[in-house]
Amino acid sequence: MKLRRCGPDAVLIEVGSLDEVDAVRAALAAAADRGELPDLVELIPAARTVLASVRSGGPGLARLRDVLATADLSRPVARSPREVRIPVRYDGPDLDLVARTAGRSAAELVELHSGAEYSVAFTGFAPGFGYLVGLPEPLVQARLDQPRTRVPPGSVGIAGEFTGVYPRSSPGGWRLIGRTELALFDPRRDPPALLVPGDRVRFEVTA
Amino acid sequence: MRTVTVLDTGPLALVQDLGRPGNGHLGVPPSGALDVPALRLANRLVGNPEDAAGLEVLFGGLRLRADSSCTVAVTGPATPVTVNDRGRDSHAPVHLAPGDVLALGTPATGLRVYLGFAGGVAVPAELGSRSTDVLSGIGPAPLKVGDELPLGDPVGVPAGADELGPWPAPDEIRVPVLLGPRDDWFDGASAQLAAGRWQVSPDSNRIGLRCGGPALRRVAALDGAELPSEPVVTGAVQVPASGRPLVFLADHPTTGGYPVIGVVPASALPALAQARPGTTLLFEPAQYSDS
Numbered sequence: 001m002k003l004r005r006c007g008p009d010a011v012l013i014e015v016g017s018l019d020e021v022d023a024v025r026a027a028l029a030a031a032a033d034r035g036e037l038p039d040l041v042e043l044i045p046a047a048r049t050v051l052a053s054v055r056s057g058g059p060g061l062a063r064l065r066d067v068l069a070t071a072d073l074s075r076p077v078a079r080s081p082r083e084v085r086i087p088v089r090y091d092g093p094d095l096d097l098v099a100r101t102a103g104r105s106a107a108e109l110v111e112l113h114s115g116a117e118y119s120v121a122f123t124g125f126a127p128g129f130g131y132l133v134g135l136p137e138p139l140v141q142a143r144l145d146q147p148r149t150r151v152p153p154g155s156v157g158i159a160g161e162f163t164g165v166y167p168r169s170s171p172g173g174w175r176l177i178g179r180t181e182l183a184l185f186d187p188r189r190d191p192p193a194l195l196v197p198g199d200r201v202r203f204e205v206t207a
Numbered sequence: 208m209r210t211v212t213v214l215d216t217g218p219l220a221l222v223q224d225l226g227r228p229g230n231g232h233l234g235v236p237p238s239g240a241l242d243v244p245a246l247r248l249a250n251r252l253v254g255n256p257e258d259a260a261g262l263e264v265l266f267g268g269l270r271l272r273a274d275s276s277c278t279v280a281v282t283g284p285a286t287p288v289t290v291n292d293r294g295r296d297s298h299a300p301v302h303l304a305p306g307d308v309l310a311l312g313t314p315a316t317g318l319r320v321y322l323g324f325a326g327g328v329a330v331p332a333e334l335g336s337r338s339t340d341v342l343s344g345i346g347p348a349p350l351k352v353g354d355e356l357p358l359g360d361p362v363g364v365p366a367g368a369d370e371l372g373p374w375p376a377p378d379e380i381r382v383p384v385l386l387g388p389r390d391d392w393f394d395g396a397s398a399q400l401a402a403g404r405w406q407v408s409p410d411s412n413r414i415g416l417r418c419g420g421p422a423l424r425r426v427a428a429l430d431g432a433e434l435p436s437e438p439v440v441t442g443a444v445q446v447p448a449s450g451r452p453l454v455f456l457a458d459h460p461t462t463g464g465y466p467v468i469g470v471v472p473a474s475a476l477p478a479l480a481q482a483r484p485g486t487t488l489l490f491e492p493a494q495y496s497d498s
Contacts, residue, residue, distance in 0.1 A: 004388030005495055007470030010440045012388040044231040044438035046462050051231070051438035056473065123234040124436060124462040127343045168344075185233075187333035187345045193233040 001073065003065070010042075010053035011061060013068065017048070018121050018133055020073050024050045025197060027071040028064070037063055045122040045197050047131075081119070082199045086165065087206040088114070088156050092176035094144070098158065102138035110205060112136045113177060118163060118201040123193070128167035128185025130195035135163050147173030154180045156203070165195075178203075209275040209326070213354040214308065217268025220350040222328050223321075224260040227336035227345075231461045237441055238340040239457050241413060241480030242319055243473075245283040249323030252280035252300050254363030259327030260337040262350070264320040267311040269350075273303035277358060278325040278365050284317025284481060285373035298372050300365035317376035317481035326359035341413050342458040379487040380478050382454075382471055384444055386492055389434070389466035393446070394424045396468050397492040405452065409484040413458040415445075416479050418488060422450025423468065436462040442471040444490075452490075454479060 001024070004012040013024050025045040032040050039060030042053040054060025090110040099109045118134035135158060143159045148171065151157070155166045157174030166172060167184035184194045195201065213220075223246060226239020240246035240263055247257040262269070267286050281288050281297040288295045289310045295301050303309060314320055330337050330347045339346040350356075390396035405420035423446050425432075439445065439462065443455045447465045454471055455463075456479070469492065471479070482488070 005385065006388045006467070007385055007440050007442055008472050008495075010470075012437065014388075041228050042231040042438075044461060046437045047435035049435075049437040051440065053440060122462075123232060124460070125234065127230075127234040127345065129234055188331070192230075192235075192334055197232055 001068065003068070006051065006053075009056050009061070010051060011064060013050045013052065014048060015050075015073065021045050021048065021050055022119070022121065022198070023073040024068070024071065027073075028052060028067060029198070031067040036067060039063065046124065047122065082196070084195060084199050084201045086156075086180050086182055086201060086203050088178040088180050088203045089206050090114075090178040092156065092178045094175040095177050098139065098141060098175050098177055101141050104138060109139070109177070112139060113163070114203045114205050120195045120197050120199045120201060121162075122197055123195070126167055126170060126185075127187070128193040128195065130164055130197075130199075130201075131162045132164055132195075132201055133161060135161055139163070141175060143173040144175060147171055151176065152179070154182070154184070156180060208329070209277060209358040210355040211271045211273050211277065211324070211358065213269075213350050213352055213356065214272055215268060215270035215310075216350045216352060217264055217266055217311070219265040220269050221263045221339040221341075222260050222330055222347050222350075223263040223338045224327075224336055225258045226338050226457055227334045230334050231438060234343075234461050235334060235345065236340055236342050236458050236461060238336065238338040238346065240321065240338075241456055242283055242321065242477040244477055245319070245321040246323070248298070249280045249282040249321045250327070252282070252298070252366050253278050253323045253325040254361060254365045255323060255325065255327055256362070259323070259359070260330070261324060261328060262322040264311060264322060266318060267313040267320050269320075269322070270308060270310045273305060273307045273309070274355070275305050277303050278361070279303060279309060280323045280365075281311060281320060282323070283320040283373070284314040284376055286314040286320045287312030315375070316483075318483055319480055324358050325361040325365060329357040329359040340458050342460060376478070376481040376483065376486075379489065380482055381489045381491050382479065383475050383493050384469035384471055384490045385495060386469045390468050392425050392429050392466040393468055394426045399423050400468065400490040400492045403490070405488045405490070407482045407484050407486040407488065411484065413456055415456055415459060416454040416482065418452045418454075420451060423452060424450065425466075434464055434466055436464045439463045439467055440470060442473060442476055443467040444469045444471060456480070
């Protein structure tokens with residue numbers, strides 16, 4: 001674990017893997033829940049880093065260092081993550097491409113994708129866009145050579161080691177295998193985001 | 208409910224308060240007023256809590272009609288203010304009677320004029336804030352002619368005056384930069400930043416202030432290397448493939464895939480919020496005092 005300064009009020013915690021990212025995020029979230037990090041403002045995981053920012057001028061960064069100094073990244077923090085189920089109609093435009101690349105039938109692909117349990121590693125790209133890990137190996141595939149200029153909201157895609165759902169219409173290069181009617185993000189809903197880092201996720205087949 | 212009606216918007220007029228920090232893990236930018244002290248002052252002048260929502264008006268040009276009696280204050284760079292075509296002071300509370308028309312001219316220097324209303328702009332909050340986030344489309348749409356802006360109930364007494372008046376935005380700004388988190392990706396980061404002169408580019412916006420000028424060189428071993436996307440803070444000086452730095456402002460994406468050479472502290476960001484295209488930027492690299 002390496003701490004990199006990030007302005008007067010934040011630190012970027014750099015680790016070696018997504019699992020360690022999750023361990024750092026969970027350890028800091030647990031400390032915050034216990035009231036040990038009252039100055040914490042943002043806790044943002046990414047692929048190999050976690051950003052923690054604190055209220056300006058307080059002892060927040062020193063407290064953060066204390067928590068990190070005693071965190072054991074090899075042992076996940078005990079917690080009961082939220083479980084989210086996302087109904088998906090598997091009729092995406094790249095379904096056949098993904099099946100062919102995986103050397104499976106479309107039906108087998110659907111079984112693989114809906115049979116796995118995922119967790120939200122981090123978000124980014126757009127509000128509510130969660131990067132989900134736990135993708136079965138045959139579905140770990142490259143992005144499209146030519147990104148689409150418009151991906152409809154609710155599209156379920158895969159890219160590299162991740163699967164995810166586009167919260168809103170946007171350009172995008174993920175291979176699209178299906179679609180959900182669920183709203184991934186609604187700023188006027190509480191909570192606004194369906195998926196939060198640490199959540200467990202399953203996709204369910206709908207007709 | 209008390210309202211004001213928008214008669215002209217100028218180039219871009221947005222509702223802004225102090226933003227919605229704390230939602231970065233959802234992919235939501237902090238947003239909020241770019242010149243925070245100017246919005247706080249506008250709120251103090253009209254008797255509001257400093258975090259009430261007002262308007263951020265790019266380059267002036269806004270005209271409003273008061274539909275009921277209200278108190279307003281214009282802050283930011285010195286800007287001509289009229290009520291029913293008669294000149295009034297900026298940086299002081301101004302009372303509007305029903306039917307009065309308030310108009311903002313063009314600021315002589317600087318970019319963003321702020322308008323506070325007693326009671327604040329009372330559009331619905333999203334994720335705890337009324338700010339418009341131009342990156343992700345959260346919050347109210349930019350003001351349009353004909354919009355009726357709801358105002359909240361006044362809670363305090365307008366102030367007589369304040370210690371802060373307008374200040375002229377300079378042609379050249381010295382910008383402190385605390386090095387890191389990725390200064391080690393650059394060949395003599397501190398010396399390169401200190402030696403260059405950059406100009407504010409016209410394609411700057413609330414997401415980031417883009418710089419024209421010399422390209423920053425990476426260390427040879429990391430030339431062309433890719434960085435896994437990592438979270439960024441407001442004020443981060445990111446160096447994209449072109450090598451020309453970009454300073455992230457309030458509506459910045461929560462993560463970025465290019466190295467951040469340093470971070471401009473929050474106290475130096477209001478000057479950048481008011482820096483017109485062509486303004487010269489001199490970065491002044493600083494080390495942390497406690498490490």
